Amino acid sequence: MVKVEINGQIVEAHEGDMLIDVADDAQISIPRFCYHKKLSIAANCRMCLVEVEGAWKALPACATPVTDGMKVHTKSAKAIAAQKSVMEFLLINHPLDCPICDQGGECELQDVAMDYGDDVSRYSEGKRVVSDRNAGALIKTDMTRCIHCTRCVRFGQEIAGMKELGSTGRSEWMSIGTYIEKSITSEMSGNMIDLCPVGALTSKPFRYTARAWELKSHSSIAAHDSMGSNISVHSKNGRVKRVVPRTNESINEVWLSDRDRFAYEGLNSEDRLTQPMVKENGQWIPVDWETALKVTVEGLQKELSSSKEIGVLASANSTLEELHLLQKLARGLGVENIDFRHRQVDFSDDEIGFHTPLLTQEITAVEKADVILIVGSYLRKELPILNHRVRNAVVSNAAKAIVVNPEVLEFNFNLEHADTEQGMVSELAGITKAVLDISGNTSQEWINKVAPTECQKEIAQLLCKAKSGSIMVGQISQMHPDFSTIKVLTALIAAQISANLNILPMAANEVGAHLVNFLPKSGKNSSEMISSSLSAYINLNLEPEKDFTHGNTALSAMKKANFVVNLTVFDSNAQREYADVLLPIAAFAETAGTFVNVTGIKQSFKMSVEPQGDSKAAWKVFRVLGNMFDLEGFDYTHTNEVLREVLDNQTTQIDFTGISCQLPKNNDSEVELVSPYAMDALVRRAPSLQATPDADAATMGRG
Template structure:
């Protein structure tokens, strides 16, 4: 986006006048007038390197040809790109490159979309003066997912520079000199990195390609559909390429979507989950204790008839519904409408309840909004970033790239409060870039945040205007933090007072401050209280309502923000408004021509309790798996086994679906149209890439058909018709996409919070218990997200399973040495609730006293966990446990 305040420069390119901002490179200015200068090493994401010499141009008053990829424009410059001298230079460069390039276009996966192929057709003579023997690099096994053919390499070093400058991984490096330069990975073993696929996408020839799609197609054979990745809340735009209704490849182009072409391993290599052979393809109905295939007519008829009978005998509140947030906005909207109108109950909830709702509710309390007040551009433009419990590279990799860009390219100050500690490993660790880092215990982020608030007040860094505007609020914060000694905060948080004081001093210097909050905090026992405390911190510094400043929660699943927006969450109506909001209810009643159910709805865990007690008799579960997600101590299985009717809409036979009376096969994101809303509130189109697998149907279509059979038609021609209704029901929904307009804090809500709302959850926020020093040999087990998986869905993607197919218990080398453990040893993990067996992985990024395990493979580990509920938001917290680890 052009900066309107930038100094502008006037020049001509091939006689055509052009005006561009000062600092623009000649190759970029040429594109403005439609002149494409040939190049290999240049890429707009990377710093100029000028090593391929392909982009030479003539510049008036300069005696030699200049590389347009490294030459900035100047006032009055005259550039010529197609003179005889320039064309001869292009031919000479290509002649050098082709002197060693194999003539294997018929078998090269890049054939038909290769820059070298295109430039050769345009510039290269039909003969070559080079008679020397071609270089031959011996074929080496590079990795299970990435294939290399270094004989094709044109030595542009794009892959190396992308890995370093964008990813901050440094997994690739050039080896050798001159024509013998070869791109290699470090050490003698195979490539071991983040597998973002960036090197594959940025290679201009066929030197680096994906092994998942080798020899599968030529560009003109495939169909393409632009859609959105379903693995996390970043909302990356991807292009799915298909042939004969099979998924061939996924990529993302520069300039596309919020990710600007960047992807992670899940987005680039995880697409085969859609066509996994275990997909449910026909409806199943339980007969004599077994699930047997049936027709759609029989399955829907049975569900409709049983539901009507139960509704007549038990009432609408005998029903409940749960939905996963990997569904589209249209699916989510119709689900809540189905439950509220066709069933007649407010008893519905979604996987937003697992943690994301904590910060959303805090934002509504303190600022009167239910989404970010910043956009991704503000993350990049921030001069100070505070990350709390994000583990951002693993959970939200592309947002992590925006943080890296802000820090590495724009010199932003980075502060991190994470359980991980700085260490150099195969995946980039965001704490390595931090200017100030505090290592916090996994369930004690709140204690660190209280320390930051205390330091801001004690060091006199609070906004003086706030003390005049809200004296009682500032006085209360001062008194609450003064009552806590630094020794108590240190013992509770596991961090040093000086580290918190230094971080607070750095925080106070920020002018454009963005706080990113991740799953480690959102899903902790104090997730809601900690989110409010972060708002206290922003308000104390006077940054809560300033442009470019804000609190931004990161969603684990791709459409958690969409579920909030369309009202598929307990206690919320479409528009993210409370169910008690009179104006919102009147608007819905007008559009739906039906009165809404009354009463404050129970949340997910309360619904499961009601099912266990027999109050809830029937449940519709769409794309959600409480039995597989929650630990056994939550007793989700016992609750669902008591139901008289359990209907599941699913892709696979999950632990929850196995208990169902009827299973209805649903479509994946690759088989339907609709939209997703990413974590910042950016609404993007989801487009069908392949036909539905088997007899599966979109979730909204299943719900529509079921409602019609129940005598309450919810008929729509397609997802677009639902989206049209959604835009009329939710005020302001239309302008949210495709260009997000972040909401501003509501002054009345801010005033209300600073006048009286700040006392909410006061004991849990500033009433830290004095924690005794830890003794004994126990470790704190922490379940978290791996970079290569998202939930359990990705564990069915064959590409990702080639990187990580099982979990391992990560320990600090010091903890392992104290237990005589080495890499790969088998261990027994146990506590009073049970035991589990696994292998050991040593990692210096894991602090002493912590044992980390990926929750995607944690079926046995969940048996060791307890489940506690937040008293206000009813969010279940179950990712930590105290365990003993012994060698088998």
């Protein structure tokens, strides 16, 4: 530790720490533009110039390491003069168009100019103008406002892993842009909007819809993947206008995926169902809640009384409270066909129990891994925030990444091996056998016939050298017809090399769905429910025709049923064809609840805005239905009471290593990539995301 004096205040710091960080820790503010704590130091804006005693000129605080006895002045005449001249230079070419700039009111340049700028410029020359390029559906560029801090460029190189923006020209002619006319395609691209200190990069969907000072901010949790990213929902006049990240260093740091940032657009879709509807003689009639619930209860009672089977399906993006109450209602009615796993097709290991998918290590610990085996996953698109941690491990910790996928997919870090030739299960079986051979483990007789290739042996060597290995089993595996075999093979490797086996949950509350037993303990799983055509279905927050891997089978099962009730945020023609009752429920941001994230952390959130129209929070609908069916224990007044009921539930971990398998033929062709922007009803209705290359699985990640 060293002692530094800043503005007369003695501060302790680690030798070599940058002066700007030391000052920040001591609550001494130094203006800055190019410096960002998550990016490398560029020191190109010079706004952070300070006076350091003994130095003949002002020094940039972001690039000056502290030494013992250093005396610094951030507010001396010399420091202020330096800061003011930098501000004057920055404003020479800036258009000063704050009244029409979306960044107005939350612009770092505007704020700093208030302290260090002059009222009147000494320059009367014409200003430089930079023409804009179309950067895609998410980011609007106004490059005349750019101050060349290069935060966006460094974000692309260091965080997104894609050099999509860069600087060309020098001095007066320097400009930032895409090198070729091309949209920005990173799945984390929206973070550049937050990073840009001026209005050069702003949000296209949000543009001109509100001023920063008109917005109310609500803390919430992202609802589209299992990371549980912390967010702030910004609303105006009761409508969500944008979503931005909230810092949580142990989960999403300061970042957010584009899906979690822009999916809010779907909330204001024209498809919103805002009034209960019932079908009478083939005609849809808007009704009040009382009538709709009465029709629901009568319809379900009729099917129950004739001992017909009811299926209960839900999206795992529903809250813990909603899922708990729906399964409680179903079980109260004697229904055991309960499931949320509509993208899964192989359920053969259900008979040994329900393994809770989890990241079995801290999210931050992923960065410390030295070997990472990714199995059946386009991690970049599935869980961008987790992929960012994996990328950090590869880039900063020299971790070796190995991918076993059905086809070659573009990752944003170097891969040691990317095997696709033999098909996923055969590749994995070869690697597993080679790992067992190296370790001299002959206990798994069923795998003895496998003859590993040279490449598989090399991968096994790498895996066996791992001191801190991590295996990530992703969405492609989850949708694979041999998912259970993949679990056994990866579990064997993990056990042999003492790696963390991470069978990753995908939806926002998949772990929560397991915690509340939203599973067919003694009933039909989701695949059986649609293939055996039950007589009635209750669907929560689900569009079976789009959310099931076998959407057509699901659709025809719904059409064949006598009675279908959908608790839904959206209206659609497909639903109108097969459903009998449509109950409008509150969407993400319109209800309170809890999500359980990829590592099992429960995060509760409050309602950000009122539900639209006559929509109601789904948990309240289940409470009323429970009472209408005369079931015990449905007298909740708050989501907290529901949460308390499930707080002590534990996740279930199954040891797959003791299971012997029949190694199947190559079934990879049966797995289709699904775009992250097709994964749930809300994101499917976000027009800006749907206009990006990632909306189509064929162009996803390929620009």
